[in-house]
Amino acid sequence: MARNRTHRGLVALSAATIAVVYAAGYIHTQAADAALGATDTAPTAAAAPSTAPPTPKPAAQSTARTTQASGSPAGQTPPPPAKAAFKDGTYTGVGNSRRGGVQVAVAVQSGRIASVNITRVSTEYPPTDIAALPREVVSRQSAQVDFVSGATFSSLAFRAAVQQALSKAHA
Numbered sequence: 428m429a430r431n432r433t434h435r436g437l438v439a440l441s442a443a444t445i446a447v448v449y450a451a452g453y454i455h456t457q458a459a460d461a462a463l464g465a466t467d468t469a470p471t472a473a474a475a476p477s478t479a480p481p482t483p484k485p486a487a488q489s490t491a492r493t494t495q496a497s498g499s500p501a502g503q504t505p506p507p508p509a510k511a512a513f514k515d516g517t518y519t520g521v522g523n524s525r526r527g528g529v530q531v532a533v534a535v536q537s538g539r540i541a542s543v544n545i546t547r548v549s550t551e552y553p554p555t556d557i558a559a560l561p562r563e564v565v566s567r568q569s570a571q572v573d574f575v576s577g578a579t580f581s582s583l584a585f586r587a588a589v590q591q592a593l594s595k596a597h598a
Contacts, residue, residue, distance in 0.1 A: 456525045512538050512539065512568070512597075513535040513538055513539070513540065513593065513596040513597060514535065514538075514596050514597070515535050515536055515537065515538065516534075516535055516596065517532055517533065517534045517535070518532070518533050518535070518592040518593070518595045518596045519531065519532050519533075519546070519592055520533065520587075520588040520589060520590065520591030520592030520593070520594075520595070521587075521588050521591060522583070522584040522585060522586065522587025522588030522589070522590070522591065523584055523587065524550070524580035524581070524583045524584040524587075525580060526550050526551045526552065526580035526581065526584075527548070527549045527550030527551055527552075527580070527581070527584065528547075528548075528549045528550065528584050528588075529545060529547070529548050529549075529550065529557070529581065529584040529585045529587075529588045530545070530546045530547035530548075530588060531543055531544065531545055531546060531561075531585065531588040531589055531592055532544045532546050532592070533564075533589060533592040533593060533596065535596050539568060540564060540565050540568050540593075541565070542561070542565060543560075543561035543564045543565060543589060544561065545557070545558075545560075545561060545585070548581075550580065550581045550584060552577075552578055552581050554581075556575055556577065556578035556581055557575055557578055557581045557582055557585050559575075560572050560575070560582065560585050564589055570586050570589035570590040570593055571586070572585070572586055572589075
């Protein structure tokens with residue numbers, strides 16, 4: 428009985444084609460991957476469980492302190508007002524990932540992040556996936572936003588864009 432077998436030349440040609448497609452994809456995404464590595468802040472390190480023993484909490488003090496109208500303990504001078512973290516103005520930033528890029532405009536008023544607008548999205552996914560991230564930047568006053576499940580690369584590009592804009596705004 429004759430058996431149907433795939434010709435060895437066809438198998439070799441298929442394997443070579445797969446290797447060429449893989450190499451082309453690797454070369455095409457290498458620049459974005461390098462940029463991603465430069466801006467990646469290792470989100471998995473923050474989720475790693477701590478092996479250090481818990482630190483004991485200090486016991487509550489039994490003596491009550493009185494406070495002045497300024498809110499500082501009695502007998503102490505209040506600290507000077509904090510210096511503004513950012514220079515006022517509107518700053519732009521661009522962030523890229525292996526799935527595309529995001530451009531933002533960050534408005535700073537009175538030394539604080541007042542608003543963040545996504546001005547351009549060239550990722551493979553819709554901008555609605557990361558639409559909540561600008562509010563997170565304003566509430567946290569930082570580019571350190573949570574990654575959106577299913578839009579990790581878009582979140583990385585957004586974070587990098589905000590970091591770039593805020594680096595221009597440092598006072």
